[in-house]
Amino acid sequence: MTDPGSAASPATGNSGVAPLLVLGKITDILDSFTLESPSLSLAEIRTRTGLPTSTTQRLVTNLVAQGFLDRDEDRFRIGLKMAYWSAPAVRGIKAIDLLAPLLRELRQATGESATLFRADDDYRVCIAVDETRHELKQDVHVGKVAPLTVGSAGRVLLAWNDDLRERILAQPIPDLAASTITDPAELRAVLDQTRRDGFAITRNERIDGLVGVAAPVFEPSGRVRMAMGVSGPAARIQPHMLEEWAPMLVEMAERATRLIGGRAPAAD
Secondary structure, three states: OOOOOOOOOOOOOOOOHHHHHHHHHHHHHHHOOOOOOOOEEHHHHHHHHOOOHHHHHHHHHHHHHOOOEEEEOOEEEEOOHHHHHHHHHHOOOOHHHHHHHHHHHHHHHHOOEEEEEEEEOOEEEEEEEEOOOOOOOOOOOOOOEEEOOOHHHHHHHHHOOHHHHHHHHOOOOOOOOOOOOOOHHHHHHHHHHHHHHOOEEEEOOOOOOEEEEEEEEEOOOOOEEEEEEEEEEOOOOOHHHHHHHHHHHHHHHHHHHHHOOOOOOOOO
């Protein structure tokens, strides 16, 4: 009797059931790798997929042989061959178009405006927004420019870009609101913490009464490309809500990184 977990299993009749079962298992294995866990042992893959040990070992061996996975001693990671396929998949499609559905998901899940910001010289500029349906909302639109030193999106863009951070911190920091951090040493420490946390939460930094949470979206090189965030009025968004949204936002930013063929930088 043929093991349906084997990559060499033939189709049964004309139904193609066995190949579909194998594809499902392969998908489970590939999905077990994340930006937070880019390298896994065989045991970790088995735990995350729930597949039998023999099936996991057989499929992982075949995936390595075909270049879907790369092996480094006793650990595995997504193979570089996958990058060759991801490039033509997104070629000709603007990153903003790819990520628009994710912004819509964020807005629907939180009820607040979901945005994408990128760094532009010494500022950050909004490149996409899915605006809240609430009457009371912040002034945010495509093309909106703000300093990098304030707000959750600015904090994310600085936290993962060492050169930009040092250039910005060498300049005077404008004092814009009640909680603006104007001391370079204090802001540097906060940016280091943001990098350790994987996201940023800010309150009353750019405008009094405005709060937000943001997470990084990375390029294929591992450099931060955008900050994906959710923000709105403090009168409606309580502190605990930002904390509760942070894991969802990090997961959404991770999905965005994958969609544009990016990867997270190596851990410090």
